[in-house]
Amino acid sequence: xxxxxxxxxxxxxxxxxxxxxxxxxxxxxxxxxxxxxxxxxxxxxxxxxxxxxxxxxxxxxxxxxxxxxxxxxxxxxxxxxxxxxxxxxxxxxxxxxxxxxxxxxxxxxxxxxxxxxxxxxxxxxxxxxxxxxxxxxxxxxxxxxxxxxxxxxxxxxxxxxxxxxxxxxxxxxxxxxxxxxxxxxxxxxxxxxxxxxxxxxxxxxxxxxxxxxxxxxxxxxxxxxxxxxxxxxxxxxxxxxxxxxxxxxxxxxxxxxxxxxxxxxxxxxxxxxxxxxxxxxxxxxxxxxxxxxxxxxxxxxxxxxxxxxxxxxxxxxxxxxxxxxxxxxxxxxxxxxxxxxxxxxxxxxxxxxxxxxxxxxxxxxxxxxxxxxxxxxxxxxxxxxxxxxxxxxxxxxxxxxxxxxxxxxxxxxxxxxxxxxxxxxxxxxxxxxxxxxxxxxxxxxxxxxxxxxxxxxxxxxxxxxxxxxxxxxxxxxxxxxxxxxxxxxxxxxxxxxxxxxxxxxxxxxxxxxxxxxxxxxxxxxxxxxxxxxxxxxxxxxxxxxxxxxxxxxxx
Amino acid sequence: xxxxxxxxxxxxxxxxxxxxxxxxxxxxxxxxxxxxxxxxxxxxxxxxxxxxxxxxxxxxxxxxxxxxxxxxxxxxxxxxxxxxxxxxxxxxxxxxxxxxxxxxxxxxxxxxxxxxxxxxxxxxxxxxxxxxxxxxxxxxxxxxxxxxxxxxxxxxxxxxxxxxxxxxxxxxxxxxxxxxxxxxx
Numbered sequence: 001x002x003x004x005x006x007x008x009x010x011x012x013x014x015x016x017x018x019x020x021x022x023x024x025x026x027x028x029x030x031x032x033x034x035x036x037x038x039x040x041x042x043x044x045x046x047x048x049x050x051x052x053x054x055x056x057x058x059x060x061x062x063x064x065x066x067x068x069x070x071x072x073x074x075x076x077x078x079x080x081x082x083x084x085x086x087x088x089x090x091x092x093x094x095x096x097x098x099x100x101x102x103x104x105x106x107x108x109x110x111x112x113x114x115x116x117x118x119x120x121x122x123x124x125x126x127x128x129x130x131x132x133x134x135x136x137x138x139x140x141x142x143x144x145x146x147x148x149x150x151x152x153x154x155x156x157x158x159x160x161x162x163x164x165x166x167x168x169x170x171x172x173x174x175x176x177x178x179x180x181x182x183x184x185x186x187x188x189x190x191x192x193x194x195x196x197x198x199x200x201x202x203x204x205x206x207x208x209x210x211x212x213x214x215x216x217x218x219x220x221x222x223x224x225x226x227x228x229x230x231x232x233x234x235x236x237x238x239x240x241x242x243x244x245x246x247x248x249x250x251x252x253x254x255x256x257x258x259x260x261x262x263x264x265x266x267x268x269x270x271x272x273x274x275x276x277x278x279x280x281x282x283x284x285x286x287x288x289x290x291x292x293x294x295x296x297x298x299x300x301x302x303x304x305x306x307x308x309x310x311x312x313x314x315x316x317x318x319x320x321x322x323x324x325x326x327x328x329x330x331x332x333x334x335x336x337x338x339x340x341x342x343x344x345x346x347x348x349x350x351x352x353x354x355x356x357x358x359x360x361x362x363x364x365x366x367x368x369x370x371x372x373x374x375x376x377x378x379x380x381x382x383x384x385x386x387x388x389x390x391x392x393x394x395x396x397x398x399x400x401x402x403x404x405x406x407x408x409x410x411x412x413x414x415x416x417x418x419x420x421x422x423x424x425x426x427x428x429x430x431x432x433x434x435x436x437x438x439x440x441x442x443x444x445x446x447x448x449x450x451x452x453x454x455x456x457x458x459x460x461x462x463x464x465x466x467x468x469x470x471x472x473x474x475x476x477x478x479x480x481x482x483x484x485x486x487x488x489x490x491x492x493x494x495x496x497x498x499x500x501x502x503x504x505x506x507x508x509x510x511x512x513x514x515x516x517x518x519x520x521x522x523x524x525x526x527x528x529x530x531x532x533x534x535x536x537x538x539x540x541x542x543x544x545x546x547x548x549x550x551x552x553x554x555x
Numbered sequence: 556x557x558x559x560x561x562x563x564x565x566x567x568x569x570x571x572x573x574x575x576x577x578x579x580x581x582x583x584x585x586x587x588x589x590x591x592x593x594x595x596x597x598x599x600x601x602x603x604x605x606x607x608x609x610x611x612x613x614x615x616x617x618x619x620x621x622x623x624x625x626x627x628x629x630x631x632x633x634x635x636x637x638x639x640x641x642x643x644x645x646x647x648x649x650x651x652x653x654x655x656x657x658x659x660x661x662x663x664x665x666x667x668x669x670x671x672x673x674x675x676x677x678x679x680x681x682x683x684x685x686x687x688x689x690x691x692x693x694x695x696x697x698x699x700x701x702x703x704x705x706x707x708x709x710x711x712x713x714x715x716x717x718x719x720x721x722x723x724x725x726x727x728x729x730x731x732x733x734x735x736x737x738x739x740x
Contacts (some may be wrong), residue, residue: 133623210658233583296593
C-alpha cells in the first residue's frame with residue numbers, strides 16, 4: 001500500500017475530521033486532523049491498522065497562526081510507511097486529549113510535550129514532569145519560541161526525587177545515580193523480596209542537554225550535523241545521517257550515489273564498533289572482564305581505521321546537507337578489508353565461545369525476559385525488539401542511503417531473554433561486515449556532495465529513520481526561517497527501550513538487574529526520563545510537584 | 556602549586572585509583588576512558604585502576620557538561636572521595652561546557668561545581684591525551700603547554716592566576732590586560 005492509497009482509505013474512514021491529507025512520495029504520509037478526534041485516529045492506526053507508535057512532538061507555532069502543533073508519528077513497517085498526524089491546538093488554551101490510554105507507548109513522549117512546550121495531555125495517567133530538572137519552575141517551557149535557549153532559572157536545592165513506598169514486605173535497594181556498571185547517571189530503586197525483584201522505581205534525565213532547543217534557535221542547517229553527532233558519542237553518525245536525510249528530503253536535494261554508499265559504510269563501521277563495545281560492557285557487567293578486554297582489543301584497530309577515513313576516532317564530522325565531506329578513497333580500501341578480515345576472524349572465535357560458555361549462559365539464559373506482545377506494546381526497537389521475535393529493522397523495512405541496493409538480513413531470535421539479545425548482536429556484527437564489503441565493491445564513482453543552489457524554503461517537512469546499533473533513530477524536521485529548522489525532533493532508540501525495564505527486571509534476582517538494563521545497550525544521553533512503577537499491582541504511581549513537596553515534608 | 560605537587564607525590568607515590576563519573580556527557584569521553592584501561596593503552600601499568608566506589612578513589616575523572624539535574628549528586632560524590640583528592644576534567648564539555656555551554660539545562664564545565672586540578676580537552680580526547688594528562692598529574696611527564704590568559708575572562712574583569720616558569724603564582728587584576736600573552740613553554 002502506498003502513502004496515497006493509505007491516505008485515501010483514511011479519508012474514507014474519517015471524512016471531514018481529516019482537514020488535509022498529503023502524501024510525500026510513496027512512503028510518507030502527512031495528515032492534519034481536528035484535534036478532537038485524535039484519540040479516534042490514533043486508536044484506528046494503532047489497534048486496527050497495527051501501526052507502531054514512534055514518537056510525538058510539540059511545536060510552538062504561535063508566531064505563525066497562534067497555535068501549537070502537536071504531531072504524532074506512526075510507522076507501518078510491513079508497508080514501508082511513516083505517518084505523521086498533525087493536530088493544531090489553541091495557543092491560549094494548550095490542551096489535547098491523551099492517546100496513552102489507547103497507545104501505551106505514547107506515555108513518555110506526551111509528558112515530554114507537556115514539559116517542553118506546555119501542551120497538557122488530558123486524561124494522561126501520569127501528571128508528573130519528565131525531562132526537566134526537579135527544581136525547574138512550573139510554568140517555564142523551554143521549547144516555546146519566547147523562551148531564550150540560555151535561560152537559567154534560580155536553582156532551588158530543596159526539591160528532590162520523591163521516595164516511593166515499596167510494596168508491603170519488600171525492601172528497597174537503591175542503585176545510582178552513580179553506579180559503577182552503568183557509564184551514565186541513572187537512579188533506580190529496586191524493590192526486592194529476598195533476592196527476587198518485585199518492583200522498580202526509575203529516575204533518569206540526568207543528561208538532558210537541550211539539543212532540540214539549540215538546533216531550533218542557535219545553529220544553522222549545516223552546523224546541526226556536528227551537534228547531532230554529539231547526541232551520542234558511541235553511535236553519533238546515525239543522528240547526523242538521519243538529520244541530513246530529513247532536511248534533504250524536505251528540500252528535495254538529491255544526494256549523489258557515492259555519498260549514499262559512504263554513509264552506508266560508515267553506518268556499518270559504527271555498528272561493528274558499537275556491538276564490540278557493547279559486548280565488552282556486557283561482559284564487564286556480569287563480572288567477566290576477559291570479555292571486556294578481548295573485545296576492546298579487537299575494536300581498537302577499527303578506531304584507528306575510522307581515524308584514517310574520517311580524521312577522528314569517533315564523532316566523524318562527515319555528514320553535511322547534500323552529502324559527505326570526505327570520500328572513502330581507493331588507498332584506504334586495503335586498510336578496510338584488512339581490518340574487517342581480522343575482526344571477522346576473531347569475532348567468529350568469540351561467536352563459538354560465547355554460546356558454549358556455561359558461566360555466561362547461566363547468567364544470561366532466562367533473565368531479562370521481555371515477551372513478544374509486551375515488546376510490541378511498548379514499541380521497543382532494534383536488537384531489543386529482534387531478540388523478542390519482533391522482526392523490525394529500518395534497513396530492510398524503510399531502506400535509506402544505499403541499503404535498497406545491498407543484501408541486508410534481519411537477525412531475529414525469539415527466546416525473549418538476555419541470550420537472544422546477545423545472539424542478535426553477534427549475528428548482526430558479521431552481517432555488518434558483509435554489508436561493508438558489498439558496499440565497497442558496488443560503490444560507484446562520482447561526486448560526494450550535491451550542489452545546493454538556493455536557500456531552503458520555510459514550512460517544508462520530512463521524516464527520516466536510520467537503524468542505529470541500538471534500534472531505530474527517528475528525526476523529523478520542519479524547515480524554518482533564518483537558515484535553520486523551525487522544529488527538529490529526535491527520537492533515540494533507548495527512549496522506547498528504557499520503558500521496557502520494569503517488565504524485564506520483574507521476577508529476576510537482584511544480581512541480574514544490571515545485565516537486564518545493560519542488555520538493551522542503554523544510551524541515557526539520548527533519552528533521560530522518569531517513571532515510577534509498582535509492578536506488583538501493575539499500577540503506575542504518579543506524583544505532581546506539589547505531591548512531591550508534600551511527601552518530602554512528611555518525611 | 557609546588558606544595559600541592561609535593562603532597563601529591565607523597566600521597567600517590569605509586570598507584571592512583573580513579574573513579575569515573577559522567578555528569579551529562581554524550582558517552583564519547585566515557586568510552587575513551589574505558590579504552591585507556593583496556594589492553595592497547597593499559598593504564599594499569601602505571602598502577603592506575605578504575606574502582607567502583609568513590610570511597611576507594613584518589614582521583615575523580617569527570618566527563619561531560621554539568622547538567623542542572625546532576626549537581627546535587629555530583630557534590631555528594633565529590634564529598635565521598637577521601638582527601639587528598641584530584642579532579643581531572645576530561646573532554647571539552649567537562650573543561651568548559653563544550654558546545655552546550657549556554658544551554659538552559661547546563662550549569663557549565665566541571666569547574667563550576669568542583670575544584671578541577673587538571674583539564675584534558677578534546678572532543679573526545681584521544682586515549683593518548685588522557686594518558687598524557689594523567690601522567691602529568693602523576694609527575695611522570697612534563698607539561699607541554701602553559702596556562703594562557705583568556706580574553707573573555709579579562710574583559711569580564713575577573714582575576715585569574717598565571718603560573719610562570721618558577722612555579723610561583725602571580726595574580727593579574729582583570730582590568731590590566733597584559734601587553735603580551737604568555738606563550739607556550
